[in-house]
Amino acid sequence: MADSYGQADIRGLDVDRLAKGFADEAIVLKQYCNVVTTGFTELRYYSKTAGFLDSTDSTGSTDSKILDVAFRAQPDVIGQSWTRNTAYVKKFFVESELISNEDIKGADIDLIATTVRDLVRAVEHQVDLRIYNVLTESDTPSNIQDITITHEWDDTANAVPVSDLLTAREYLRNYNYEANGAILLMRPDAARFLINHLIAVKGSSIPNFASDTVRTGVVMELLGLRLVESSVCTSDKAVVFVPNRAVTWKQFAPISSTIIDEPMIGKKIRVMEEGEAILTDPKAVVYLANVGPS
Secondary structure (H helix, E strand, C coil), X not given: CCCCCCCHHHCCCCHHHHHHHHHHHCCCHHHHCEEEECCCCEEEEEEECCCCCCCCCCCCCCCCCCCCCCCCCCCCCCCCCEEEEEEECEEEEEECCCEEHHHHHHCCCCHHHHHHHHHHHHHHHHHHHHHHHHHCCCCCCCCCEEEECCCCCCCCCCCCHHHHHHHHHHXXXXXXXXXXXXXXXXXXXXXXXXXXXXXXXXXHHCCCHHHHHHHHCHHHEECCXXXXXXXXXXXXXXXXXCCCCCEEEEEEEEEEEEEEEECCCEEEEEEEXXXXXXXXXXXXXXXXXXXXXX
């Protein structure tokens, strides 16, 4: 059977595979999550107290009762505390306008591929926003750790971003998380001020720092933190977190797409993804407020 009008241009195109390809190319926060497939729309998970288990006596001494236990004495009893939580899978779903057969066949651009790409980016952007909101507790830290920066990083006279980031590293280490390789997430404008401060403002006082940074790009991994820029971040805020530990993405359905055919009229494209972000390790996150610009 011959191809119907407007179908010949996309006969050899796997639209669903194309959608997944565009998702792979997009820079999304999901890549820094622990991605776990789930077959349930209701998600139950447990958060445990972070850090090492320990025990001290009631006299006010800070000495551990695990240390130097007497021979034949009974061990001290300690236990982990758990908090049960419930979340629900969210559906990210969008549809294109009707693309006429005439436009599909006669347009100079590939309307199908272009539309799939734009719809995928729209869905992935919303997934990004959801992960960011879970990661930062919607910019209202409660369980995650937080720091308020004294001097914004665009304050060239008083800012001390290295000290601020060292404090964030310290906060992670206080709960026994590995700080090396942690993500430093911020908006592009905040990153610009941070990089400018390190290279233009302070670079000349650090031998070879400015020139080596420009040449090797080492500033993108500062103090063991990997700088990631994203427009989903809130202005004047930054987040330091341990990838693949802080947040788990429960994937109910991976991103996919389909074509809805209106015979002799045109086609629509739908793109969908289902899942939910879970803040499993809140102490693996340090929220930095007042980094600038306001």
